[in-house]
Amino acid sequence: MTSNHNPCILTAGMNPWYINHTAREAQKFGCLGGYWMGSACPDGVSRDLYKRIWPYHLAQKAFYHLPFVDFEERMRWHNLPFYDIWMAQQALPEEVNVVQAPMGSCEALFKLALKSKKPILKVFDAPNSHPTSQFGYWQRECDLYAPGYYLPVPQWVRSRINREIEMADVVLCPSFFVRDTMIQNGVPPEKCFVSHFGVNTEIFKKRESLPEKPRFISVGSLTVRKGQQYLFRAFQKVKEVIPEAELICVGGQRPDFVYEIEKWKGTFTHYDGVSHTVLAKMLSDSTAFVLPSLEEGFARVLSEAMAAGLPILxxxxxxxxxxxxxGVEGIIIQPRNIQGMADAMLKMVLQPEENMAMGEAAYLAGAKSNTWADYTKRLLDEYACRLAEM
Structure with missing residues (x-):
């Protein structure tokens, strides 16, 4: 492999999402060529490589800390032109041969890459499924459980994301589900590369035994997209068999869940947000982890729960x-199959030996190749191969 094929990545975006982790690890590997972001420079990224996208940051600043999550997201897209204006005035560093950004942030960056006199690998980082699939799944659930609610991502943004996918050389998919939705919507399979997100597994310690009282935990925003409307109905069936069973949900509430949460108040324990240290303790004190999402990229808490030795439902x-x-590290459930989900939860209580065996298998799988360094190394190896073919 020649030095021309060694990746030198510039990552950019309106918001960091998770790419601050990618940038930090890429710098450790000596492969970071730039980090352009609307937010502050994260620890572990050299300020020499960092540029703040000031027009976008100043336009969005008033909305960062508002308690209205939905409004912040709508304004995120409303202010996207400020990101584009700034990006159009930049020039890529000479050494950069890979540009990478999350959905919605790619188009202006890819246009810079196309101006280059040398081949530059353009990577569309997909934190969610294909926009056509994402909108369809999410809006369907809103129509059923939040009538009148419309998604905070407007049509022109979904059109932009479609153009970004078309422009990209690589569509980075965090899961098989995301890859499959890309292919179903016409993206060539060879354009997709699957690498699940990393996690700091050192924080999470392996569960040693089952809790005395059956306790299920689900982590993620309360939203119809993540399927808690079906989880609560399934847990109701579990309680009919095991009245002492508990359900803990960790995550903020989105506006599309306002009707559902009123129906189920008092049937579960809700924490708006907790530290990773507290979450680690909650996981280790649980019977199983449950996440019936109807649309997701890759829920990082899956790896966290596995690192804690929990079976995954x-x-x-x-x-x-x-x-x-x-059947090995857990049970793959159908999110809208309420009885099937309840049966899986009951199995975790009524068959403790199988629960512990699945938890052990989950721990062994979750404790390896799951750090952000592992994630970034997979990307670098793939990018090197793709650069060699350009």
Whole structure:
């Protein structure tokens, strides 16, 4: 492999999402060529490589800390032209041969790459499924459980994301589900590369035993997209068999869940947000982890729960099949199959030996190749191969 094929990545975006982790690890590998972001420079990234996208940051600043999550997201897209204006005035560093950005942030960056006199690998980083699939799954659930609610991502943004996917050389997919939705919507399979997100597994310690009282935990925003409307109905069936069973949900509430949460108040314990240290303790004190998402990129908490030695009860749409084998590290559930989900939860209580065996398998799978360094190394190896073919 020649030096021309060694990746030198410039990552950019309106918001960091998770790419601050990618940038930090890429710098450790000596492969970071730039980090352009609307937010502050993260620890571990050299300020020499960092540029702040000031027009976008100043336009969006008033909305960062508002308690209205939905409004912040709508304004994120409303202010996107400020990001584009700034990006159009930049020039890529000479050494950069890979540009990478999350959906919605790619188009202006890819246009810079196309101006270059040398081949530059353009990577579309997909935190969610294809926009056509994402909108369809999410809006359907809103129509059923939040009538009148419309998604905060406007049509012109979905059109932009479609153009970004078309422009990209690589569509980076965090799960098999995301890859499959890309292919179903016409993206060539060879354009897709699957690598699930990393996690700091050192924080999470392996569960040693089952809790005395059956306790299920689900982590993620309360939203119809993540399927808690079906989880609560399934847990109701579990309580009919095991009245002492508990359900803990960790995550903020989105506006599309306002009707559902009123129906189920008092049937579960809700924490708006907790530290990773507290979450680690919650996981280790649980019977199983449950996530019936109907649309997701890859729920990073899957790896966290596996690192804690919990069996995983999660849907294909959550990204779980990327790291969980049905019947080995957990059970792959159908998110809208309420009885099937209840049966899986009951099995985790009524068959403790199988629960512990699945938890052990989950721990062994979750404790390896799951750090952000592992994730970034997979990307660098793939990019090197793709650069050699350009």
């Amino acid at each position: 999660a849907s294909y749409e959550s990204g779980a099949t990327t790291v969980v084998r049905d």
